[in-house]
Structure formats: structure tokens, C-alpha cells
Amino acid sequence: MEGLRDRLSRPRDTVARWIALTTMAAMLASLALNGVVSVFGGVWARPPLMETGLMEKAAAITRIIDSVPPAQRAAIAAAASDQDFSSQWLPHYEDAHLPAIEDPTFRTGSALLRRLLSRPDASIEAYEPADWPSGAASSRYALMIELSDRSWVMYSVPTRSWGLGELPRNLIIIALILSSTMVVALIATRHLAGPLERFAQGARRFGTDFRAPPIPVIGPQEIRQAILAFNAMQAQIQHFLHDRTQMLAAISHDLRAPLTRMRLRGEFIEDAEQQSRLFRDVDEMQAMVNSALDFFRDDARLEEATAFDLAQLLQTVVDDFKDAGAEVTFHGPNRLVYMGRPIGIKRALVNLVENAVKYGREPEVYLEAHAEHVLIQVKDRGPGIDSELHEKVFTPFFRVEGSRNRTTGGVGLGLSAARATVLEHGGTLSLHNRRQGGLEARVVLPLG
Structure with a gap:
């Protein structure tokens, strides 16, 4: 009983059940459609020469011809003929000039014709165009029925108009079965793919916007469990970010106070050289504290994602450096719409361009749009x-010796902050040495 209750209490809307139901529904739909076609499409689904009414027509004409004197039979046969159906009375079998084949027996219709003629011993033969020699002008469908006096009646038609051949029938049935299976599969996959797409969109949205709302819990049981776990993780991360911001704000206040006291006490040092050294250490510590707090707090990471003109943003960064006296050139389109956090991306690009201006010559910024990503190069x-x-x-806090020092400034957080921003957008940031000297910072941001 407990095992039965466990089975009954299990969720029914699961991926496994949908796969099983899809398979069963596709099979049942195929069988049902095949049955419907067989019933309602009987005209083309029956074997050759078995169209409804054709055998009855031939049997009725045969009975009439067999019941009249031989002198009238040819006229009656001719009168029964029309544009698509020809009947001819032949005194002798040889008059038909039929091809020689191994088995001319009309297996599929002989029993029906003999019953309609009330003659169980009547000889019946059938021929198809393929039985005649290749290219023969007389090739046709022919049906030979023997009369009671050993004469014959031949019925013939130039083409078969009473149904499709075996190959076309099979192809149509296969096409209908595939169509029904595809319809069932599409309905099932839409039911499964919809929640998965919403799950993926929610995950991508949270990657660019930490304040994104939870994902609606919709779909089969397995997908709902995954969404619940993701929403719980999202809530924990949001709670952690909020607590970290509050903690860092308190640390910022607590660290600035002793640094300020150290600077005040330094004013009472009479040795000018020692005083200058102390002030330099205090200023460096203050810069490191401010940079570290800005890096770890980074309010731009909580910025909401929006569509903005990435080309115009880059042009603005370049113009700001030009106003400061740096000759930076920009190569790229005039407009490129991108979905992301503009403040965070601008900070990252400013750090890269600032490094190129500070530690290199001839800084250049390139922007290229591709099918699936955007490429930004700072050279x-x-x-x-x-x-x-x-x-x-x-x-x-890592600094390359020889390129960064206390005079030029920098505490080793610019590239770390830039890569963190790019990674949060699902992109990559890498460095490459140029062949003729110099450095290239390459940013790849995905589209969509």
C-alpha cells in the first residue's frame, strides 16, 4: 500500500512522462490517420481494376452479350463502349492479339466476376500496359471474359483512371504518417521548450542584472525543480551582495578615520623628510583603500541592463581622453546597439584606454560587429x-614591474575590474602582444 501511495503521489507532469506520451500519441495518430485514409480513400487505395462499380459494369455487359444471338453481340458491345471504356465481342480468342505472358489470370477480380456472372468455371484474364512489348502502340489495360459458347468479350481502357499505383499510395501514406508525427512532436516540444527558454532567458538576465526578478515556476516537474533551485540561488546572491555593500560601507568609514588621524599626527613631526615619507605612505594607503572599496563595492554591477549605443559610448570615451590631451583614435561604425550595463562597460573601457595611453604610444580603439558577438580592440x-x-x-593588486610604480599611479585593480565587468556580460577579455611592438586588449561581448 505504501508503494502504491508513493506512485500515486509522484508528480505526473514530468519530462519522462511527456516523452512517453509523445511517443504513444505519435504512434496512435499515425495508426488512426492510416485507418482514416484506408477507409475514406478507398478509390485509390484498392488494387488495379477494382474501382467501385467497374466489375459490376463489366459483368452486366457480359451477361447481356452472352444472352443474345452471335449476330447481335458485336453491335451491343460497340454500343456499350464510350470514350474511356471499350468493349468488343471476339468470336475467337486469337482475335484479341494479346501478348504472351506467363500468368494472365486475373487473381484479384476473378472471384467477384464469376459470382456476378453466376458461372464458376468462366475463364477470365487481365493484362496491363507493361505486358505489351516496349513501345507498342496497342499497349493498354485489357480484361478478357469467356462466354458460354467459348467466344470472348474484351474490355480495355487506354489508361488507368481508377486509382494510384502501389508506390504512390505508399509514399502518400508515409508522408501522412510523418506529418502526423511531426504535429504531435511539435506540440510536445513546445510544451517542454517554453519553460526551458524562459529559464535560459531568466539566467541570462540575472547574469547582466543582479536585481532581476525570479523566474516564473512553470513547466514539467524537473524544470520546475531547476527553476526553484535557481531562484533560491539568485535570492542568496542578492542577499550576499546587499550585505557586502553594507559591510564595505562600514569598513570604508572605519579605515578613513585612522588614516586621517595618522595624517594629523604627521603634522607634528619636525623632521621634514620623515614627515614627507609618512604623508606619501598615508596617501598611498588612502588610494589603495579607495580603489579596493570601489572595486569590491562597484555599484555599477547593480546597474540595470538596458539597450544603448556602444559605438557612441566608445566615441565618448575617446573624446574624453582627447580633451585631456591624449591622441586616441577610434575606428568603427557610427552606431551599434548593444544590450548591457553602460556604466560598467564604460568603466572597463576607460581602464583599458587609460593603460594604453599611460604605458604605450599611439593608442587606438577598434569596434567591429559580427553575427554573434561584438569585438572591441584597444591597441x-x-x-x-x-x-x-x-x-x-x-x-x-598585481602590478608589472617597470610599467607601474607609485609615481604613475595605479594599485593593480584596473584590469581586474575590467575583466570582471566583461565576464558578467558573458564575454571575454584577453591581452595579446603585437608583432611590431605594443599590446592589444581584446574584448568580446556576445550578442543576444
């Missing part, structure tokens, strides 16, 4: 970075 003609450090430079 310079500087000293570049050793290939073994291309990944390490994205580590927080």
Missing part, C-alpha cells in the same frame, strides 16, 4: 607585457 605601441604575465595581470 598601443608600448613595451607590451611578457606573454607569461598576460593572465597574471588580471589578479587583483
Whole structure:
């Protein structure tokens, strides 16, 4: 009883059940459609020479011809003929000039004709156009029925108009079965694919917008369980981000206070050199604290995703550097609409262009639109970075010796923040040395 209750309590709307039901429904639909076609399409589904009424017509004419004197038979046969059906009385079998074939017996219709003629011993033969020699002008469908006095009546038609051949019939049945199966499969897949598409859209939306609403719990049991787990994870991440923001705000306040006190106490140091060193250390610590807090807090990550002109945003970044005295060139289209967080992307691009301006020469920005992604390249003609450090430079607080120092500024968080923003958009950020010297920062952002 417990096992039966467990089976009854299991959810019925599952992927496994839908697959099984789809298979059964497709098979039943195919069988039902085949049966309907066989019943209502009987004219073309029957064997040759078995159209409804054709055998009865031949039997009636044969009985009439057999009941009259031989002198009248030819006239009656001619009178029974029309444009599509020819009947002819022949005193002798040889007068028909029929081809010689191995078995001329009309197997499918002989029994019916003998019963209609009331002559169980009547000889009946049938011929098809394929029985005549190739290219013969006299090729036709012919039906030979023997009369009681051993004469014959021949019925013939030039073409078969009472149904389709075996191959066309089979092809039509196969096409109808495939069509019914496809209809059933499409209905089932739409029921399954709809929740999966909404699940995927919700996951992508949360990847670009941490404040995205939960995904509606709709679909088969397995998909609903996955959506519930994702919504729970989304809620935990949102709660974590909120707590982290509050914590970092408190840390920011607590760290600035002792740094301010250290600077005030430094004012009482009489040794000017020691005082200058202390102030430099305090300023560096203040810059590191501010940069770290900005990186970890990064309110732009909570920015809502929206459609914006990526080409115009890049042009604005380039113009800002030009206003500051840096000769940066832009190559790309005048307009390119992209769906994402414009503030976060702008910060990432500013960091990349700033590195190219600060540590290289001839900075250039390229924008290219492809079918499935957008490519952004920030190039310079500087000293570049050793290939073994291309990944390490994205580590927080890592600085390449010789290119960054306390004088030029920077605490090693610019590239880390830029890659984090690109990854949150589902893209990639990588560095590549140029052949003739210099560095290329390559950003790939997916479309759709």
C-alpha cells in the first residue's frame, strides 16, 4: 500500500512522462490517420481494376452479350463502349492479339466476376500496359471474359483512371504518417521548450542584472525543480551582495578615520623628510583603500541592463581622453546597439584606454560587429607585457614591474575590474602582444 501511495503521489507532469506520451500519441495518430485514409480513400487505395462499380459494369455487359444471338453481340458491345471504356465481342480468342505472358489470370477480380456472372468455371484474364512489348502502340489495360459458347468479350481502357499505383499510395501514406508525427512532436516540444527558454532567458538576465526578478515556476516537474533551485540561488546572491555593500560601507568609514588621524599626527613631526615619507605612505594607503572599496563595492554591477549605443559610448570615451590631451583614435561604425550595463562597460573601457595611453604610444580603439558577438580592440605601441604575465595581470593588486610604480599611479585593480565587468556580460577579455611592438586588449561581448 505504501508503494502504491508513493506512485500515486509522484508528480505526473514530468519530462519522462511527456516523452512517453509523445511517443504513444505519435504512434496512435499515425495508426488512426492510416485507418482514416484506408477507409475514406478507398478509390485509390484498392488494387488495379477494382474501382467501385467497374466489375459490376463489366459483368452486366457480359451477361447481356452472352444472352443474345452471335449476330447481335458485336453491335451491343460497340454500343456499350464510350470514350474511356471499350468493349468488343471476339468470336475467337486469337482475335484479341494479346501478348504472351506467363500468368494472365486475373487473381484479384476473378472471384467477384464469376459470382456476378453466376458461372464458376468462366475463364477470365487481365493484362496491363507493361505486358505489351516496349513501345507498342496497342499497349493498354485489357480484361478478357469467356462466354458460354467459348467466344470472348474484351474490355480495355487506354489508361488507368481508377486509382494510384502501389508506390504512390505508399509514399502518400508515409508522408501522412510523418506529418502526423511531426504535429504531435511539435506540440510536445513546445510544451517542454517554453519553460526551458524562459529559464535560459531568466539566467541570462540575472547574469547582466543582479536585481532581476525570479523566474516564473512553470513547466514539467524537473524544470520546475531547476527553476526553484535557481531562484533560491539568485535570492542568496542578492542577499550576499546587499550585505557586502553594507559591510564595505562600514569598513570604508572605519579605515578613513585612522588614516586621517595618522595624517594629523604627521603634522607634528619636525623632521621634514620623515614627515614627507609618512604623508606619501598615508596617501598611498588612502588610494589603495579607495580603489579596493570601489572595486569590491562597484555599484555599477547593480546597474540595470538596458539597450544603448556602444559605438557612441566608445566615441565618448575617446573624446574624453582627447580633451585631456591624449591622441586616441577610434575606428568603427557610427552606431551599434548593444544590450548591457553602460556604466560598467564604460568603466572597463576607460581602464583599458587609460593603460594604453599611460604605458604605450599611439593608442587606438577598434569596434567591429559580427553575427554573434561584438569585438572591441584597444591597441598601443608600448613595451607590451611578457606573454607569461598576460593572465597574471588580471589578479587583483598585481602590478608589472617597470610599467607601474607609485609615481604613475595605479594599485593593480584596473584590469581586474575590467575583466570582471566583461565576464558578467558573458564575454571575454584577453591581452595579446603585437608583432611590431605594443599590446592589444581584446574584448568580446556576445550578442543576444
